[in-house]
Amino acid sequence: MNVHAAVDLKWPGLARPNGDPLRLNNQDFVAIDRDRDVKYEATYRPQALYNRANEGFRANNETFLLHEVATNLPIYREDTGPTDFHLHLPPGGFQLVLVTSGMFTFDYDGRVYSVGPGAVMLQSAIVHRQLFYTWSGLSTEENLKTPQTVVPDPISMGYSGKFLEAFVTDPTTFPNPTVVAQDQINEAETPRIAWTHSLHDRPPDAGFWLQDPLALDALFKPLAEGLIKSATPVYVRDLGIEVPSGHLVTGHIIATDPRGQSLLPKSTSAAVDAAAFAKGEVVIYRVIRGTAEFKDNAGKTFELAAGDVVTAGKNSTSLVGLSENTQVLRLGLLKSMEKLRSWTPTQRDEIDGLAGKIITQKDIRPLRTEGKPVGYLYA
Template identity: 70%
Template sequence: MGMQSMVDFKWPGLTRPDGERITMNRGAFVAVDRHRDIGYDPIYRPQALYHRALEGLRANNDAFLLQEVATNLPIYRQDTGPTDFHLHLPPGGFQLVLVTSGMFTFDYDGMLHYVGPGAVMLQSAIVHRQLFYTWSGLSMEENLKTPQTVVPDPLCMGYSGKFIEAFITDPSTFPNPTVVGPEDIREDETPRTAWKHPLHNRPTGAGFWFQDPLTLNALFRAYPADALGPVASPLPVHVRDLGIEAPSGNLVTGHIIATDPRGKALLPKSTAAADVQGLAKGEVVVYRIIRGTAGFSDGSGKLLELATGDTVTAGGGALALAEIGEDTQILRLGLLKGIEDLKMWTPTQRDEIDGLAGQIITRSSLRNDRLSGSPVGYLYE
């Protein structure tokens, strides 16, 4: 895409979603997506296999989707390779990525991020692409069995790239326009260009967020069992705050609840106590077992046992963490009431925006060095 292809597009007025308001299921429901019962499908690209927590999505009125993305083909094939420049426009502009194995290079707003296990990225409708990913060379069956982790581990970095991804509503219901196709990208020019567009529904304060798993704000702290209730475990339980509540516009909280392997100090820790308030939030709560085992109790004391790859979605305080095994890592997402202030895109709006493709670009400025400096294309200024 050269400067000659930049256009000054006259918008048809589709500035905000105008469909039905999102309503979460606040009842005392429990929906389980068992890893053994699901399949992996190449929904968008042949190298990316998707495992979607559909039971939780449907039970929660289609308000929130959690899915695993597993890389399964090498990057050098003609039908794989880097993605185009694109953006997602979910309600609230919410997209969360948590890398769990392998290595990736992502380009967000012209800035490169080299990320591995434990890296967290949250972006609100920012133009981005995936430049690089690792692939183990194993068969699909063996590749899908490779261990996952949220702590940098040399062994897991060498596997195929995988990440857990979350959106408010299903991606098929909102616009996902390609902004610059692969054949139009000029590597010496396009990635340095800042883009803007008026199509958004981002809450005040929301923006881009990146958390490195080895920074101070990503350290694990002691699980506050005295305030949240006891958790049976053979080893001390710790919590990492993903820091996404404020950058998401107070739509979602995120934490990792974890234990070390027996006889090994794997988790980077702080002596400070975990934040009880943030860890307890959520009108609806989603738990994903990244590795290990965990048990959850309902109001009657019945225990729900989950293992690696399982996901449970629960509303109305229907479940509480009761047990956690050794060498276990659990993603906890608390869905906040601000989600219900959002609306969905209508099918007409979605199709019209997707059809605009490269027409939604306008030239704003160029970053001299794409590896440094402040992001310039947050699309909302």
């Protein structure tokens, strides 16, 4: 978490971000982050190595950051282990997680979720922590090369935990207050308690979202033939994040099976067409495995491999081809994102300086699995 000097709380200035408005890049642009050029850095915690799509982030006016988080150390060390209770306050309260290998246990608002490859979580400024993650024991070099997937299988679950994570703006420029320090957690009590607070910038219909990769709404549907060239059928999974994100972002996975295998969990419903996942003033594609071919609006084609990311204007590029056993994440950034404002440095420091004082109300539930979540930061 960020560490800033504690300062006095000034409520009028903290009710909403009052910095510069966010602006998507509405021009014709294509920015590519190649996996071969990335740097993995332990930005926040020693066990988590971050691989940022910096080229796309800069080209899109630094409004949206996509990065990969790779677990690289065992959980039992003194300097690793569970995180403190904390919350992210990006503009829009937006944080997206897509698990791509290994297993994790997260605590959101006192509810515990054990998730593996393909699980999607979207949370809007909820008090949470990471309780558990898997570590394979491989060297850093070998660990970073282990394959990623959105389909749960015993092999991928045995790898070190990895996930793709996305924020509106950079998490180093908005408040990330630690609510309860790890050594202050009372395991018998804390999971039954959630908090409310007025510091929030969440769209009216945004909230928590969890999509299990084997749930009915997560099944892959066949894409109409001829829209994307491939030697094997192409399928699309809707991540379902548009509404719970507050209509800030859409998300889909476009994928093919390995040749001769049926790997993707599928629906028997009618085929979908490209319009089903065409939204976005700015679009981001991240290749999770395999290779994908793209074409810009000048007709030039380029190929991306696993770990590569392309960020582009609305009509600046299109996905035209997939190899077998390929999985591609597509995110569409919507116009409503420009209704948000950034936190000013002063606001950020004030909120981070609050630390545990940000808890102003305790709501007790009989059991942590009962009742509506109450850990949002309600306006």
